[in-house]
Amino acid sequence: MARLGGVRINLDMNLAPAFGIVPTTLPAFGYGSGPLCGPLAPLASDWAALNDTVEGRLHFGHPWAKPCFSIYNGNKVQPNYEECAHVQDNFFNNHLNRSHAFGGYASTQFEACMATEESCLLDWTNAKNPSSFTTPQQCSQGSISPFYIDVRKKEDVMAAFQFSKEKGVTLTIKNTGHDFQGRSSAPDSLGLWIKHEPEFVAEGCDVEGQSAVTFGAGSQFHDLIEFAEAHGLQVVAGSDQSVGAAGGWAQGGGHSPLTPNYGLGADRTASRFPHTRFDLQYKVVTPDGVYRTVNKCQNEDLFFALRGGGGGTFGVVLEATMMASPRQSFRMANINWPPNNNNLREVLEIFLNNVTTFAKQGFGGYLTPTIGNLVLISPVPDLDEAQDLFKPLVELTTKMDGKSSVAEIASLHEWFQGWVDGRNGEQDPVGLPVALSSRFVPAKNHETESGRAELKEALINAFAHSAFSQIHITTAYGFKGSKGLDTSVHPSWRTALYQVIFVNSWYWDGTMADQQLAYTESTKAANYLREITPGAGAYLNEADIHEPNFEESFWGGHYPRLLEIKKKYDPDHLLDCWHCVGWKGPQEPQYKCYI
Structure with missing residues (x-):
């Protein structure tokens, strides 16, 4: 381990x-009379005691x-x-x-x-x-x-929960931001604050040809990928160096370019190996002040909730154990074209005609209209098969004077260095305001020519309302390892081929009107897809803060069970966050900064 x-x-x-x-x-x-500055504020002696x-x-x-x-x-x-x-x-x-x-x-x-x-x-x-x-x-x-x-230890979390309960102070949980x-x-x-510390201190535990990695909740994918590479392993990882592997990413579901072949992050903590002492699991302090080991054998209901129910809701995760796989090589399609609407329409037509096959062949990755790029990786087909599969896109984009290829890469680490650490491509920026919305797009929308035509027009219209947009071919549609029935992620993760995100922003000195316009435009963009994908839902970590009917959109039929689990482990409702399970609503003082 x-x-x-x-x-x-x-x-x-x-x-x-x-x-x-x-x-x-x-x-x-x-900001008024919040719990820190109003008449109910804890005394200096209370803080000193804490x-x-x-x-x-x-x-x-x-x-x-x-x-x-x-x-x-x-x-x-x-x-x-x-x-x-x-x-x-x-x-x-x-x-x-x-x-x-x-x-x-x-x-x-x-x-x-x-x-x-x-x-x-x-x-x-x-x-x-x-x-x-x-x-x-x-x-x-x-x-x-x-x-x-x-x-630094579980007792710190227990003290925080006790302080919150006694003094009425709102708690927030921050990992990497x-x-x-x-x-x-x-x-x-x-x-x-769950702060980044990069030290791995114990070796993996091989089980039936598999292995697992245990890491502290502050661990980021940059270090996890490096560690896995050094030990001949690979893990399902998000496409950002700074994302915390055990935080909201995994607890919200956790998508990756490896998801079509290996499943979601939630799936990678969802199995129990028979005939061993080893369970994939979380270790968590729940708001009732108890430190719990959570897996398929103990606290099973909480195990269900932590694999898709969302971070910052059911407790503070201090440690996670996730499945790792032996390092593999990948076939990578890197398709590029000069970005303009006419070229995008032609690329989208071929993409929509073939994306179901891409997913079934384990290909995951990203299509970014603003830079004219589609990059997909898979360990499944051999190089000749992959080149045949992407031949129409390579030929089309080459005629557009784009540079496209299908090649072999040695490992996930090579992909991560090139397209996440930025050696071979651009990463989504941070350090600016991001008004984001998103939507799952089911496979059924691709089954007929008319359905694909409708979808292409909806995407083109949606892109026109966003400064940045991206198609994430990172759902579990092609994943054969689990139907996901023991996780709490939205069932659409299993039936959608991809999600689409839409982003708008504003400048540092932007007015309230600028902020509202950015959110309004992102909502309008998502609406083009909402109209033709009823019941499809959205990824709770990358959704509109004004997501309509969020309980259904994020969790589908799982929400009533998640709410009961929330009440069981957090009876005093010490943890609350925007559009989380059991959310108290926008009238609470902690949400007064939202628009």
């Missing part, structure tokens, strides 16, 4: 940076760009030019460094308070643009938790 250790959970409250100096009153951040309990790991949380500003929460402060330079150098599109900062989020509107337009953000088009951070610009707390706990729903931040909350 290989283990990647190091878990941090942040409880966001407003303490002094060095806890030896504790303010007698907590500062108000301008800090003692967690052995001095209660810290002050502040926005990542704060060192660049001269005014913070209405008060004059001295900029830290060295720290500011680091933030500026890494502000836009540095996935790993941004994820390693407590106040850093991939989608920066969740560092801010959208509803009040209060933020602490640099110009993502030019982070050294002085007009974004010099006076009269101010740095406001936004949605960053003013206190957090650096969690790769979050499109704002579920890992909230104003006036106590944050639980």
Whole structure:
């Protein structure tokens, strides 16, 4: 069993940076009477006692760009030019460094308070643009938790839950900040930070030709992929270095270019090997204060919930064990064309005619209209078969003066280095506001010529309403290992060929109208597909924050069972997040920054 250790959970409250100096009153951040700044705010002595309990790991949380500003929460402060330079150098599109900062989020509107337009953000088009951070610009707390706990052990989490229950303080759970729903931040909350620590400390356990990897909840795919490669293994992994492997990715389902052949992340923790002592599992502290081992043999209902029910809902996962496979070579189709609407229409026609076959052959990957690229990988066919399969697309795009090929790559690690770490392609950027929506597209929409024609027009119209869009051929349609009945992911993951995402954004000084327009356009884009895919649903981690009928859209018929499990393990409802199972609704103070 290989283990990647190091878990941090942040409880966001407003303490002094060095806890030896504790303010007698907590500062108000301008958002009203939240649990940290209103009449019910815990006393300084309460915070001191909590800090003692967690052995001095209660810290002050502040926005990542704060060192660049001269005014913070209405008060004059001295900029830290060295720290500011680091933030500026890494502000836009540095996935790993941004994820390693407590106040850093991939989608920066969740560092801010959208509803009040209060933020602490640099110009993502030019982070050294002085007009974004010099006076009269101010740095406001936004949605960053003013206190957090650096969690190192299960007792820290237990203390946080007890504090929340006794003092009425809202909790948030932050892993890496790769979050499109704002579920890992909230104003006036106590944050639980699961911080990145890259050390693996134990070897894998071979079982029936398989093996498994155990890692701490702060582990990111960058390190997990490197570890697997060094040990002759591969794991189902998301296509971003900074995503936490055990956090919301796996707990929400977890898709990957390997999913058509190997299943979802939720499937990789879903099997029990017979005749062994080893179960694929989670270790979690539930809000009732109990540390639990969760697998197919114990706490089975919670095991079901944690494999698709969503992160930040049922407890704080401290460790996960996931199936690994022997390292394999892949056939990779890299199809490129000059991006324009006419070329896209021709590419889409061939793609829609053949994507069902692609999925059945284990091919997974991404089609990105804005850069004119389709990249797919599979370990199933040999090179000659793969070249025949993609011959129509290669010939078409070559005539368009695109450079396309079908080739052999040695491992998933090679793919990850080239198309995720960015050596051979562009990665989706972070460090800017992201108004996102998405939709599953079922295989049945591709069964007839008229269905494919309708779908092509819907996609073209939807793309026109998004600044960035992408087709993710990362569903479990071609996966033969499980029907997924023991996971809580939406059944559409098994019947859809892909999901489509739509993204709009705004500039650092964008107005409320700009923000609303971005979300409205993303919703309009998704509506073109919603109209022709009734009941198909959406991926809860990459969905519209205004997703209609979210309970059905994210979980289908699983929602009633998930709600009962939520009530069982979180009877006091200490964990709540936007559009999560058991969500209290937008009227709660922690959601006052949403628009």
